[in-house]
Amino acid sequence: xxxKKTKTVLGSxxxxxxxxxxxxxGVEDIVLWAVENDWMENRFQQFDTRIFPFTDQADVSEWDxxxxxxxxxxxxxxxxxxTDCPLGPCNxxxxxxxxxxxxxxxxxxxxxxxxxxxxSTQMVHxxxxxxYAIKVFGREKEVSWGAHHDASDLSHIGLFTCIPxxxxxxxxxxxxxxxAEAQLVKLSSASFTGTDAIELEGMVFHAGSMLMIxxxxxxxxxxxxxxxxxASDHEVSEMIDWPEVNVVGGLGNVEPGKPVITFxxxxxxxxxxxxxxLKEKGLTEKVEVCGIGPAGDDLARxxxxxxxxxxxxxxxxxxxYGISDVLxxxxxxxxxxxxxxxxxxxxxxxxxxxxKNIGLPDRTDSFVDDIVKDLVAGAPGxxxxxxxxAAEVALKVLQQVKRKGDYRLSEEKAKxxxxxxxxxxxxxxxxxxxxxxxxxxxxxxxxxxxxxxxEVEKGCFGCxxxxxxxxxxxxxxxxxxxxxxxxxxxxxxxxxxxxxxLPRVETSSWAFSSMWGNTPGICHLLGCGDxxxxxxxxxxxxxxxxxxxxxxxxxxxxxxxxxxxxxxxKKYIFDEFxxxxxxxxxxxxxxxxxxxxxxxxAMKWPRTGAGASxxxxxxxxADIYGNLVxxxxxxxxxxxxxxxxxxxxxxxxxxxxVVGPESAFDWHRFLPGNKWDWKRWWxxxxxxxxxxxxxxxxxxxxxxxxxxxxxxxxxxxxCQRPVAIRDFRLIGLETYVExxxxxxxxxxxxxxxxxxxxxxxxxxxxxxxxRELADKHGWEVERLNxxxxxxxxxxxxxxETMQNEFSCMGxxxxxxxxRMFPDPEIRNYKTSYEIGVKEKKS
Amino acid sequence: MSAKRPSELATxxxxxxxxxxxxGALCNELNxxxxxxLDYAAEIAKKLKLPVAATANTAKGLKERGxxxxxxxxxxxxxxxxxxxxxKEPITTEKPELLIFLGYSPKVARGLTSGVxxxxxxxxxxxxxKEANYSLGDASLKQYQQNLEQLIKxx
Ligand code: SF4
Ligand code: SF4
Numbered sequence: 001x002x003x004k005k006t007k008t009v010l011g012s013x014x015x016x017x018x019x020x021x022x023x024x025x026g027v028e029d030i031v032l033w034a035v036e037n038d039w040m041e042n043r044f045q046q047f048d049t050r051i052f053p054f055t056d057q058a059d060v061s062e063w064d065x066x067x068x069x070x071x072x073x074x075x076x077x078x079x080x081x082x083t084d085c086p087l088g089p090c091n092x093x094x095x096x097x098x099x100x101x102x103x104x105x106x107x108x109x110x111x112x113x114x115x116x117x118x119x120s121t122q123m124v125h126x127x128x129x130x131x132y133a134i135k136v137f138g139r140e141k142e143v144s145w146g147a148h149h150d151a152s153d154l155s156h157i158g159l160f161t162c163i164p165x166x167x168x169x170x171x172x173x174x175x176x177x178x179x180a181e182a183q184l185v186k187l188s189s190a191s192f193t194g195t196d197a198i199e200l201e202g203m204v205f206h207a208g209s210m211l212m213i214x215x216x217x218x219x220x221x222x223x224x225x226x227x228x229x230x231a232s233d234h235e236v237s238e239m240i241d242w243p244e245v246n247v248v249g250g251l252g253n254v255e256p257g258k259p260v261i262t263f264x265x266x267x268x269x270x271x272x273x274x275x276x277x278l279k280e281k282g283l284t285e286k287v288e289v290c291g292i293g294p295a296g297d298d299l300a301r302x303x304x305x306x307x308x309x310x311x312x313x314x315x316x317x318x319x320x321y322g323i324s325d326v327l328x329x330x331x332x333x334x335x336x337x338x339x340x341x342x343x344x345x346x347x348x349x350x351x352x353x354x355x356k357n358i359g360l361p362d363r364t365d366s367f368v369d370d371i372v373k374d375l376v377a378g379a380p381g382x383x384x385x386x387x388x389x390a391a392e393v394a395l396k397v398l399q400q401v402k403r404k405g406d407y408r409l410s411e412e413k414a415k416x417x418x419x420x421x422x423x424x425x426x427x428x429x430x431x432x433x434x435x436x437x438x439x440x441x442x443x444x445x446x447x448x449x450x451x452x453x454x455e456v457e458k459g460c461f462g463c464x465x466x467x468x469x470x471x472x473x474x475x476x477x478x479x480x481x482x483x484x485x486x487x488x489x490x491x492x493x494x495x496x497x498x499x500x501x502l503p504r505v506e507t508s509s510w511a512f513s514s515m516w517g518n519t520p521g522i523c524h525l526l527g528c529g530d531x532x533x534x535x536x537x538x539x540x541x542x543x544x545x546x547x548x549x550x551x552x553x554x555x556x557x558x559x560x561x562x563x564x565x566x567x568x569x570k571k572y573i574f575d576e577f578x579x580x581x582x583x584x585x586x587x588x589x590x591x592x593x594x595x596x597x598x599x600x601x602a603m604k605w606p607r608t609g610a611g612a613s614x615x616x617x618x619x620x621x622a623d624i625y626g627n628l629v630x631x632x633x634x635x636x637x638x639x640x641x642x643x644x645x646x647x648x649x650x651x652x653x654x655x656x657x658v659v660g661p662e663s664a665f666d667w668h669r670f671l672p673g674n675k676w677d678w679k680r681w682w683x684x685x686x687x688x689x690x691x692x693x694x695x696x697x698x699x700x701x702x703x704x705x706x707x708x709x710x711x712x713x714x715x716x717x718x719c720q721r722p723v724a725i726r727d728f729r730l731i732g733l734e735t736y737v738e739x740x741x742x743x744x745x746x747x748x749x750x751x752x753x754x755x756x757x758x759x760x761x762x763x764x765x766x767x768x769x770x771r772e773l774a775d776k777h778g779w780e781v782e783r784l785n786x787x788x789x790x791x792x793x794x795x796x797x798x799x800e801t802m803q804n805e806f807s808c809m810g811x812x813x814x815x816x817x818x819r820m821f822p823d824p825e826i827r828n829y830k831t832s833y834e835i836g837v838k839e840k841k842s
Numbered sequence: 843m844s845a846k847r848p849s850e851l852a853t854x855x856x857x858x859x860x861x862x863x864x865x866g867a868l869c870n871e872l873n874x875x876x877x878x879x880l881d882y883a884a885e886i887a888k889k890l891k892l893p894v895a896a897t898a899n900t901a902k903g904l905k906e907r908g909x910x911x912x913x914x915x916x917x918x919x920x921x922x923x924x925x926x927x928x929x930k931e932p933i934t935t936e937k938p939e940l941l942i943f944l945g946y947s948p949k950v951a952r953g954l955t956s957g958v959x960x961x962x963x964x965x966x967x968x969x970x971x972k973e974a975n976y977s978l979g980d981a982s983l984k985q986y987q988q989n990l991e992q993l994i995k996x997x
């Protein structure tokens with residue numbers, strides 16, 4: 001340790017960081033920085049505070065295990081036989097494997113593998129951009145979260161590594177990313193050797209957290225060094241309409257006759273280089289630049305002429321539609337056989353990822369003119385691992401290539417193909433992951449023509465499963481793509497580009513208004529575009545935002561939401577709602593990586609509301625955040641593996657997650673909570689250190705649902721928290737009942753579980769609720785008031801006892817982690833429920 | 843488990859005293875020349891006097907079709923409750939011994955039935971679900987309709 005400084009003074013206290021850190025060697029500087037710049041004196045006085053720089057999963061298990069205890073993993077799509085080691089195979093359905101592995105442990109291993117797979121697709125991309133940035137700008141190049149961010153603004157980098165916010169440079173990012181990569185290696189290893197299901201599921205959470213570090217890193221680089229929008233560099237007063245809704249997307253907005261270059265997947269750097277060349281050469285009006293998946297969302301943040309087309313999951317359909325002359329493709333969240341599609345339509349592919357090829361010749365060392373000549377002459381594509389060279393080739397090919405038309409099926413051909421369809425088959429329907437009624441539609445095509453496929457086409461994401469199974473070898477995907485021609489001219493939407501991060505100065509302004517009421521809640525929206533009904537995400541965003549939710553969206557979901565058009569107001573959704581982080585606003589943070597801003601800003605709560613620093617302090621941050629706010633995440637379309645660790649990161653922060661529709665049911669593991677089992681629902685009252693029963697809130701941690709109506713209803717009730725105050729609870733319960741009645745024609749069965757007092761009942765339903773509580777649930781009612789309540793343990797108790805014994809009314813400070821108990825000798829106040837009113841301790 | 847003929851499944855369904863029917867999103871989407879899958883769901887529920895956990899948006903339609911013991915539920919919640927030591931879900935007083943899944947796409951049916959511990963499962967779809975204890979076999983939509991008709995007749 002040598003003579004490195006390990007002590008500092010906060011207020012009147014001396015803090016010795018060797019006492020709060022298990023092993024301070026090598027991290028003295030960053031821990032001292034965090035203590036001096038963000039930690040508060042009282043946390044060291046009153047709590048058993050510990051700091052975990054470069055956190056291991058085991059350091060956070062005190063929190064992970066509580067989550068997994070309340071929300072017991074439910075394994076689906078299980079696999080019985082383990083073949084992970086040479087001792088096997090072992091069938092685990094009848095007992096332990098040779099190595100001691102049990103059935104649940106094996107399912108947890110599979111869950112962790114899925115999380116690691118998803119996480120690594122992001123890490124590869126983050127690493128590629130970071131290495132490039134270091135090469136071009138040097139390790140000392142500063143990066144910044146923006147002018148309004150300060151030490152107290154949370155990032156997953158700070159949360160898990162303790163590396164300071166502010167004054168960061170690329171070397172710091174390298175240190176953070178190297179840590180996350182090393183953790184990922186450990187987790188991948190454990191996914192083949194671990195045996196304890198709960199420990200392995202904790203690692204799934206950890207994979208999610210590491211993924212978020214990868215996203216923080218890449219976002220910082222893009223904003224700091226490549227000029228992507230950053231709201232933290234703008235005034236809060238601008239945010240109501242910033243960035244402007246100035247990007248138009250969809251096939252209908254691509255001008256015919258112009259050369260089209262499309263960027264797909266995680267190809268931000270190439271998009272940046274090409275867009276800049278277009279600007280420099282004055283070509284922006286002469287070519288159409290399109291984006292599929294994250295590339296489209298990224299482009300929107302610095303090149304307003306981009307045309308985002310579709311989410312990653314629908315890439316094959318778009319490519320086969322044949323709109324692109326040149327495709328710049330790279331690794332992404334999906335593995336797609338894109339060459340099969342691009343070859344049919346003559347699109348030239350420039351593949352740029354360094355981590356893998358897709359069967360193209362490696363032309364990295366060829367001369368630019370040679371590559372261009374070959375591609376223009378008809379070569380299907382080239383793998384070029386030098387970004388600048390790839391950009392130059394892409395632009396030159398774009399200006400020279402001429403493709404033949406007529407690559408879509410004609411009406412006659414489509415009818416002829418459709419006539420081959422067997423009357424009594426339906427294999428395409430049975431094998432379609434979205435259960436689209438393709439067979440019936442194909443039979444209609446034979447009579448009515450391609451338009452009969454219109455509905456199916458909207459729900460199809462182009463996986464090709466139907467093509468493989470069809471016994472008549474009907475080119476079903478070609479039929480579907482041909483039917484897009486009718487819809488394409490009207491396929492238009494308007495997008496507000498992503499804004500990047502949300503500084504605390506902005507979120508603080510609504511933090512308390514949301515807690516004090518006026519809104520049923522906050523909702524985070526993500527989704528990969530594979531949902532069966534394309535309009536679902538727009539509908540969901542509209543329903544929630546119009547009801548005063550604060551709605552955040554990012555990634556491919558933003559483009560799907562942007563399609564929502566209100567026929568009454570004649571406005572697209574982003575024109576209809578404001579964009580500041582406030583009630584009844586719809587906030588787009590950016591591409592898939594930019595979803596991290598949503599979670600980062602949300603997890604600031606413990607710092608804003610409780611003064612707890614986040615640096616190296618995940619468990620306490622999650623405990624406070626999870627108990628107080630932790631808005632739900634709704635994932636609509638969950639096909640790519642990357643979504644699995646994203647969801648884990650949210651859930652680990654205590655944010656309940658609703659996933660759907662079809663693709664979510666393919667997942668291995670959910671985290672449901674049993675609302676009827678009251679003994680599972682408790683907190684410690686940190687003053688008395690005793691357990692208190694509470695309502696089941698949030699009901700679930702990760703739960704799949706089938707329909708959009710189920711989704712909004714579940715999200716609404718999962719906003720409720722035992723510490724929430726009257727107005728928030730009242731509006732939430734009212735909205736929950738309303739959604740239920742509208743969609744299902746009945747009251748939700750569990751609303752009584754959320755009742756604690758008569759003044760928290762929504763006025764609109766109060767009389768009916770009181771009657772029901774009295775008639776069906778054994779409560780005692782006097783006029784419009786509750787007189788005696790049914791405690792979950794079955795006792796009929798007066799309302800004062802209910803308040804004193806149940807839930808978190810009257811200033812109870814809840815925690816799930818015993819280490820978070822404040823020291824009773826030091827606290828100054830007794831809480832109101834102990835003594836009726838707040839009074840100074842003598 | 844191998845696929846069962848409708849008559850075999852009917853015998854199985856009739857033999858269970860504590861069965862719960864779950865009706866999923868496809869009930870509202872599949873139509874067989876004027877008769878919807880929800881109609882079949884209602885017929886099965888009525889014939890066997892089954893309580894119905896109406897998942898997705900199926901509750902309203904089932905009530906309109908005169909099914910009495912029906913309540914809106916979430917499919918994954920039921921799968922979760924059934925594994926617990928104590929059954930407290932008010933849709934039935936006793937823990938069901940058999941869960942009957944109707945109106946779930948194969949992907950959803952596989953996910954749900956594979957998660958059930960503590961009860962047997964029946965999948966009444968047009969695709970054989972190997973994860974279920976009992977399942978109808980692979981069928982075209984026409985054959986599927988015939989399967990449902992035969993099943994209802996045999997109940
Ligand atoms: S390509 Fe479309 S219609 Fe065919 S199976 Fe896939 S999603 Fe279904
Ligand atoms: S799989 Fe082929 S033959 Fe069978 S119904 Fe579908 S399109 Fe017709």
